[in-house]
Amino acid sequence: AKAAGEGTFARYDPTMHSGLVDRLQLAADLRRALDNKDELELHYQPTIELRSGTIIGFEALVRWRHPVRGMISPADFIPLAESTGLIRPLGQWVLAEASRQCVEWGAYDPDRVLTMAVNVSGRQFDQPDLPAIVAGVLADTGLPAERLCLEMTESVLMTDTEENLAVLLSLKEIGVKLAIDDFGTGYSSLAYLRRFPVDTLKIDRSFVERIGGATPDAALARTIVQLGQSLGMATVAEGIEQYAQFLALRRMGCDLAQGYYFSRPLPAEEAGALLRDPAAL
Ligand code: C2E
Numbered sequence: 001a002k003a004a005g006e007g008t009f010a011r012y013d014p015t016m017h018s019g020l021v022d023r024l025q026l027a028a029d030l031r032r033a034l035d036n037k038d039e040l041e042l043h044y045q046p047t048i049e050l051r052s053g054t055i056i057g058f059e060a061l062v063r064w065r066h067p068v069r070g071m072i073s074p075a076d077f078i079p080l081a082e083s084t085g086l087i088r089p090l091g092q093w094v095l096a097e098a099s100r101q102c103v104e105w106g107a108y109d110p111d112r113v114l115t116m117a118v119n120v121s122g123r124q125f126d127q128p129d130l131p132a133i134v135a136g137v138l139a140d141t142g143l144p145a146e147r148l149c150l151e152m153t154e155s156v157l158m159t160d161t162e163e164n165l166a167v168l169l170s171l172k173e174i175g176v177k178l179a180i181d182d183f184g185t186g187y188s189s190l191a192y193l194r195r196f197p198v199d200t201l202k203i204d205r206s207f208v209e210r211i212g213g214a215t216p217d218a219a220l221a222r223t224i225v226q227l228g229q230s231l232g233m234a235t236v237a238e239g240i241e242q243y244a245q246f247l248a249l250r251r252m253g254c255d256l257a258q259g260y261y262f263s264r265p266l267p268a269e270e271a272g273a274l275l276r277d278p279a280a281l
């Protein structure tokens with residue numbers, strides 16, 4: 001089942017049909033999917049502590065099983081959700097479902113502190129009530145705030161800066177963790193790291209990919225880890241596929257990692273099984 005869900009996305013091809021009509025149809029389909037939710041699900045990719053090799057949490061990644069088109073990649077339908085405003089109900093559903101799942105898994109072993117990372121679109125930060133929505137989800141599910149990590153891209157910190165800063169400060173007040181996703185791929189200015197209350201830097205997969213070769217990537221990855229260390233932020237390496245990459249990042253002092261080397265994103269049931277039997281990792 002591991003192989004079936006992933007890597008088999010139907011690429012959404014705008015030239016396949018007359019572009020606009022097709023987009024409108026897909027948007028209508030997404031609206032319907034959000035009404036009954038049975039086509040939407042979350043898959044969970046474990047986050048591994050490099051020092052110990054243990055699972056410390058998961059990242060929730062949304063999946064859409066379209067009745068006709070098959071599995072559609074979030075890389076294709078998230079932009080559509082953003083341009084139609086559907087990202088708000090979608091994002092709220094993801095937050096609630098991922099938080100509920102984290103609480104359910106926490107019950108397996110009360111001594112184990114599991115974290116749940118959720119991707120939050122820049123369009124969701126445009127809602128001044130995002131902190132209220134997050135607080136509501138925490139209250140409804142009983143997930144302790146510090147176990148929820150919201151991942152955002154650098155663009156959130158670079159646009160509508162004052163508004164977004166206010167939202168991020170309210171979120172910190174609630175107690176959730178904040179991570180910068182795809183770190184290093186956005187804008188070159190690092191000045192925003194001084195102003196924004198960020199807990200975690202996620203090193204983009206592109207720096208991890210060629211870490212062993214004769215490229216500057218290893219130096220860049222090391223620099224991001226050191227930047228995180230000197231700013232008191234945790235670092236997560238994304239997209240580890242090989243043992244050599246795992247070793248290199250651990251040697252650099254990177255705290256956490258994700259990637260196919262450990263596990264692909266898994267349906268909830270399989271992710272839960274990994275938790276109960278970590279030897280399966
Ligand atoms: P992301 O947040 O950077 O997530 C990491 C992506 O890399 C995921 O793709 C994951 O399946 C993939 N990945 C993980 N490990 C490896 C690896 O070792 N090698 C390779 N080649 N890929 C790996 P996915 O699930 O297709 O998601 C794509 C993007 O869609 C995400 O990138 C994120 O930006 C967005 N996305 C996914 N779920 C959500 C969501 O619930 N809300 C929002 N706003 N965006 C989401």
Ligand code: CA
Pocket residue numbers: 059119151181
């Ligand atoms: Ca992410």
Ligand code: CA
Pocket residue numbers: 181182202204238
């Ligand atoms: Ca990422």
Ligand code: CA
Pocket residue numbers: 182205
């Ligand atoms: Ca990425």
